[in-house]
Amino acid sequence: MRLVLLGPPGAGKGTQAQRLVERHGVVQLSTGDMLRAEAATGSDLGRQAAKAMDAGELVSDEVIIAMLASRIDPKNNPKGILLDGFPRTVGQAQALDALLKEKNLKIDHVIELAMKDDEVVKRISGRFTCAKCGAGYHDQLQKPAKDGICDKCGGTKFTRRADDNANAVRRRLEAYHGQTAPVIAYYRQRGVMNSVDAMAPIDKVAVELNAILG
Numbered sequence: 001m002r003l004v005l006l007g008p009p010g011a012g013k014g015t016q017a018q019r020l021v022e023r024h025g026v027v028q029l030s031t032g033d034m035l036r037a038e039a040a041t042g043s044d045l046g047r048q049a050a051k052a053m054d055a056g057e058l059v060s061d062e063v064i065i066a067m068l069a070s071r072i073d074p075k076n077n078p079k080g081i082l083l084d085g086f087p088r089t090v091g092q093a094q095a096l097d098a099l100l101k102e103k104n105l106k107i108d109h110v111i112e113l114a115m116k117d118d119e120v121v122k123r124i125s126g127r128f129t130c131a132k133c134g135a136g137y138h139d140q141l142q143k144p145a146k147d148g149i150c151d152k153c154g155g156t157k158f159t160r161r162a163d164d165n166a167n168a169v170r171r172r173l174e175a176y177h178g179q180t181a182p183v184i185a186y187y188r189q190r191g192v193m194n195s196v197d198a199m200a201p202i203d204k205v206a207v208e209l210n211a212i213l214g
């Protein structure tokens with residue numbers, strides 16, 4: 001299965017991706033995570049990417065497509081891929097189609113996690129992540145069962161993202177409405193587009209996704 005999860009910042013792409021990976025055995029490919037990993041190396045590319053990300057702007061299509069191209073090989077992903085936060089522009093969607101076509105593959109499902117802008121700000125401002133395993137939490141909406149201890153790995157260190165501040169979130173929303181919304185129209189024309197209400201509780205969103213994916 002080749003699945004794309006789209007949605008504004010904080011819509012729950014990463015949260016639902018973790019569940020879909022467990023359920024379907026697909027490999028999650030998050031361009032945001034790849035860029036943060038590159039930024040952590042301190043390379044030139046990582047520094048450039050971090051500058052754009054911290055400002056809430058998209059990284060160039062050229063960089064993103066080059067980063068993703070080698071990772072969609074079905075030999076490495078026998079049960080398929082879940083693209084989390086990619087494609088974010090029509091140019092990226094066209095490049096993805098071309099890469100898949102070379103391997104006689106295509107996108108099976110694109111699902112938008114739909115959410116209102118004011119809810120986005122609420123979600124993003126409380127988010128934190130386990131520094132050891134990457135599990136996502138929220139100060140009000142999704143606390144660990146034991147305060148300060150990760151449910152998944154027992155880790156006790158947590159991090160917050162540099163781009164989770166009011167200014168960057170506003171720019172990220174602008175990028176979503178300006179550059180990513182046309183991607184939804186692109187996939188609708190291809191008959192693979194679905195949308196779920198991402199303002200529902202996490203478990204309910206998961207049920208909706210499973211109803212679409214089977």
Ligand code: AP5
Pocket residue numbers: 007008009010011012013014015016031032033035052053054056057058059060064084085086087088089092123124126127128136137138139141142163172198199200201202203205
């Ligand atoms: P990226 O890392 O992809 O960030 P994003 O799209 O802004 O999305 P987030 O990761 O912030 O949110 P999410 O939807 O995964 O929500 P989450 O599950 O964490 O991209 C970052 C940057 O990298 C971009 O701004 C850009 O600069 C660059 N970039 C990345 N890809 C690119 C591309 N293809 N092209 C160009 N540039 C690119 O959930 C959020 C919080 O809410 C959590 O705390 C969670 O616990 C909670 N939560 C989740 N679901 C629910 C629910 N249903 N109810 C209650 N709480 C919930």
